[in-house]
Amino acid sequence: MKNNVFRPKLLDVFSNYSWSKFSADLMSGIIVGIVALPLAIAFGIASGVAPEVGLITAILGGFIVSLLGGNSVQIGGPTGAFIVIVYGIIEQYGLDGLIIATLIAGVLLLLMGFLRLGTLIKFIPYPIVVGFTAGIAITIFSTQINDLFGLGIHNVPGNFIGKWQVYIQEFSKIDFVAMGFGLGSILIIILTPFVSKKIPGSLISIILLTVLAYFLRQSGVEGIETIGDRFTISTNIPTPHLPKIDLATIQALFPSAFTIALLGAIESLLSASVADGVTGDRHRSNTELIAQGAANIVVPFFGGIPVTGAIARTMTNINNGGRTPVAGLIHAVVLLLILLFLGPLMDFIPMACLAGVLVIVSYNMSGWRSVLSICKGDKGGMLVMAITFFLTVLLDLTVAIEIGLLIAMLIFMKRVTETTNIVVSKEKLTLKREDDVVQSNESEDELVLPKGVEVYEINGPYFFGIANRFEEAMDIVGDKPKVRIIRMRKVPFMDSTAVHNLSSLIMTCRKDNVKIILSGVRQELRETLAKGGIEEMIGKENICSHIHLAVERAEEVVNNNNK
Template sequence: MNESFFRPKLFDAIRGYNRERFMADLMAGIIVGIVALPLAIAFGIASGVSPETGLVTAIIGGFIVSFLGGSSVQIGGPTGAFIVIVYGIIHKYGIDGLIIATFIAGVLLLVMGLLRLGTLIKFIPYPIVVGFTAGIALTIFSTQMNDLFGLGITDMPGDFISKWWTYFTHFSSVNFWALGMGLLSIGIIIYSPRLTHKIPGSLIAIVLMTVTAYLLRMQGIGAFETIGDRFTISAQLPKPVGVELNLETIRLLFPSAFTIALLGAIESLLSASVADGVISEKHNSNTELIAQGAANIVVPFFGGIPVTGAIARTMTNINNGGRTPIAGIVHAVVLLLILLFLGPLTAYIPMACLAGVLIMVSYNMSGWRSVINIGKGPRSDSLVMLVTFLLTVILDLTIAIEIGLLLAMLLFMKRVTESTRITVSKGKLDLTRAGEIAHHDEVLDIPEGVEVYEIEGPFFFGIANRFEETMATIGDRPRVRIIRMRRVPFMDSTGLHNLGNLIRMSRREGTDIVLSGVREQVREELTQAGIVELLGEKNVCADIQLALQQAHLITKK
């Protein structure tokens, strides 16, 4: 399928759709809906909003992602990756700021898809993804200590260090009922796969702990906090609200919105790519971005939080037989029915149990094996990962991604610069040692007063300066300088500018420049920059033999 077209997978899935396929999607959708229930509630509360907001996000966002998406099996909804940034936006700008930031992020995702940038998102350096994912995991873990230990802290600081200092100063007020429920929930999640793989451990933990909490309260035993103690659950979809936009709020919230959009794009396309490998299918990345954009544009009008593709729920969908977007739509319908008919029951879920669920989510997110593997690799990759991780934890996810990308690009350019070779030949040029294909083994004679320079690699701003330094180091003024460019794949504006300056400076010093083996694409760049006209067509040669002949003619003048 051509990536340039917007074509939801649902349109292809309904062709030849039959009862057997529907039954498989129906079962998968029901199971995914049940799996998504505790996660949607937990992510909503951890993000600083109500549990029903998490459910509404999963319902509306999940429906739109499945209806319009470019993946057959993608399940959309709130995810752990957004907890940190959503909590930070609410802390700084309130719920209204979050609504506006999410809406702007949706517009950005829509534009990314329309501009066909889906494939480019996949080129975000892996160490950055691992770094901020591990940082988010640690931050999520740190936000759950209050509920896990039942500390009852109401005014929690936003930054990582202050948060842990507050915990240490309040550990004398640990609620052992809450701690016991939290640890028991973690144990159930860890060990339940030994009994069944069909029912997720998080759901088993929430059901058992909720029943336990209800029975204990009926007997007047135990003092622990439940969702109902902190939130009022409304068993209905919220009414749409307006979004007020002006230039000042856009300017203020654009960095946060950009982070939401970039994070959403990375996570959703990563999830779709993982799914492709399992179901042997190819998703349409641009269509997927448009769907994610539409979901994040619509969800804020209902007070929802950011939406993206969820890897765990997507894999649950695949493992239970889901193969078309119908399964994702069923999952959204199941969550809607739960909200409408079983919503009040969620009030009995202990907060410590949700803390246990999120601690396990943070552990699974951490990707500690990937962290170790990158740490064993090149130092530059380890540095990018470490800086991104520390900035995510200590400062801000927005800053972490921006600095991480900048650092990755600088280190990449440094690597390219170091791998690009500049060699100089005088007197003789051995073509066989250079690995050049010739009619026979030959060593070419370089005429007196001629030097041959060869650049192997891209001729961009970092190399342009090194090239000038190489010639300055040699210190002589030959009659002709031949620059071999057969291994130069591209030139940037700095390389073109420096080459033009070199030609003019060399002429003033009585030295002519001859180019050899210029590739077609590079020749077009040289022509557009006026370099070919400056040199003259006869001084831009197809190969080294012709270049040496031209140099010989120049030296005889």
């Protein structure tokens, strides 16, 4: 079972499922469905689509993720992380462009799962995750200022700086009624946990303020813009639609699709890992990626936006007793019933109220504690986080992740290079008890080297970052020796550049009548050397298992040369 790349958790449920477990899943599914309602609506509107699109995404995406997923308690649906990129795609390519980008992202997620890349996603550097999450949070917050304060700006610029320039210019046009609803929404969400931790503050906020807005409008109070004033909500399930797809469109949208796939993979697996820590279960990362891919392939056909695992809703599921994927399936059914039978009531929800909900979402996403923690740590991590953050806010999420990964890799290679050193020994070689040499139980302090023999010890990975330094170490020694022993007992791996570098070194030394002998070569390195032709170039007899054999071989070569 462990070797299966795809095995949904739902298949493991019914062998010992009971009425008590179903009762817990039923209650949790209902609560999570209610919690997901305001968030799905808010995320849909903030992403630039109709409110019911957010609900359809939560219904279809949530159902598929629970049906096929590799985590027992994962709740799938739209999340705040996608708002920025979805809004940008719609602005540039329209809804058809979003459908195509989400489809491509779904295919990429499927490939990640089937290629067993689930564990590799976990190696995305933490500062990058914190940086772009904090950047998305700031961006979401900035998109809500117009509705939060009722500024009434119809054409808000897409870029961050442009938005705030317009906000500052138009700030004198604040509608205090709308602002009251927005700030009231935030206050209710903050205070609700002090009264009840079971009922979500966002739901209480929307119910209370929607009722208040309805009666105020009936009394003639103006300035309360609602969802119905801006959108025409359809309670019908959309018919499947697939836009025309061509190679040029795929090429144009692929970077955005890749970002959606990477972001979805990171967020869903992060959510699954957090859930595992609470439930004690163990998720199947590759199965989870395949489920996310399937959801993002199906949902766009019905006009939905990208789907991923939602940490807040997943934790709500756990906290309310959900322990199997059945709770996630019930949550999707609850949302479907709300859309079909209570959809018209969404018309009366104030836009300022939804803005308040998203302000809280952005605050929770910001991860400011993680930001402070990284700032107190090493400068490399802080640099990667800061660059990713500012590029996310000021430029583009896709570019931010790409540049963040590039800088993180450069910093990593620099550190690895700094940990690798080259020690040159002439005349005698200092040994330690743990060396690969000791032929008896006694330790030896030093090993006398024959005249004309030098030892070059590489301590650390031998890769392209260290290759040039190794050549420089060879050059600065002085007179050419007769034998150069390259001691590789502490070399865990070699890359193709290092093999090429070693090959060139052997050729150069051959011209100078200098023999190369390798010492302490691990078995996996020996296979690399054989594939790279090194073993054939210097001969098997010149690849020794430890330094004593290498010195004996070097002495033999020197004696033969002296005859």
